[in-house]
Amino acid sequence: MSNKLYYIYIDTKILGAVKQLLSYFQSDVFNPNACISVYVKYYKENSEVISEMFDENGIRYKFIKKYTDISFEDGKVVFYLFNAQSNCRMVAFRNVSHVFITHGESNKKSSVKPITRIYDHVVTSGQVGIDRYLKAGLFTESDIENNRVIRLGSTFVGQNNYFYEKESRTLLYAPTWEGGVPDENFSSISKGIHKLLLKTIEDKGIKKLVIQTHPNLGHRDKNYKKSLKLLLSKFVKHKFSVLLVKNKISVKDKVQAFYCGFKYISSIKETSVSHAITDISAMEVQLLVKNIPTTVLANKEDYKDLVIPRKMNDYYSNTMVFLDKKDNNSICFYTSESIISYVESYQENSLKNLTLSKRVEWLCDYVNKEKLVQTKLRENI
Known part of the structure; x- marks a missing residue:
């Protein structure tokens, strides 16, 4: 197999989205040697910064x-994250073959946009994604039988550097951003x-609070950055140990903090x-696959509009905290045992033991073989 396997296409004005793409290279999902080129839709206002970002990472x-x-x-493959x-x-x-890998697995509205049907294949983390697409009517049972949707477990769910340790007494709060449009806003950070x-800190004897916001927070609505500052100030007043996650930390940042x-x-x-604690977002699955006790926040009215597979809906009925419900006395944290096999599974069992980049190589090979199969089927019609 040639070591030059795939292209990546990205069209965005949001630098946070480019950072998400770079994180796939940094975590060795994508390999600079296997990637022929990243094709970037040109926008004058961000081209210089994007050039620096790719140059710094040798891509x-x-x-x-x-x-x-x-x-x-x-015969190559083009990957799409957005x-x-x-x-x-x-x-x-x-x-070439066109494969939508997404930039994480979640139950957000953006996960079931009709445009998803344009690709030759779509990658999901497990059966949860297949059931979501079927329920939304984006794919049919015939599509699933013809391998339009490919299960690739934790490969593209996104990476973080958290691990579970009961004795740490550290709470992670990871709110999502406000969405590209108001209808896709599932961020809890502005909701009291x-x-x-x-x-939660009092109930669980928490000693430290780590806050990691979505990289796009405040892109559409700058008030969400104000909400973050307000939240920080409230915990500082309580004289509580607060850590804010950031990709690059300058001396100026340290002094201001x-x-x-x-x-x-x-x-x-x-x-x-x-x-x-997180919102309906890709972070939820990232935490699930690491077996970190987690709870998900949502507004009940917003939740009703989502396409949630039945098994996931049953799971949420016992675990989710609705922010617009007045009788929430405390949060119940859950671990992944009861749902993980539904959220994370693989097209072939051997994939789980491969490195992330090897899984991507397998995916390219699999997609090309499927293309040959479908071509022969059409020739025989």
């Missing part, structure tokens, strides 16, 4: 200003979360936690 890339800038080698209108034009190149966190009464912690530092 080949090319900005796309017009479609004649695109040239794909026959849905964008321009993706519809990209999939018209039929000399302070009291709920404080009660010192005078504000909290500390920054690097996202690459391994951190033990005893409990975690």
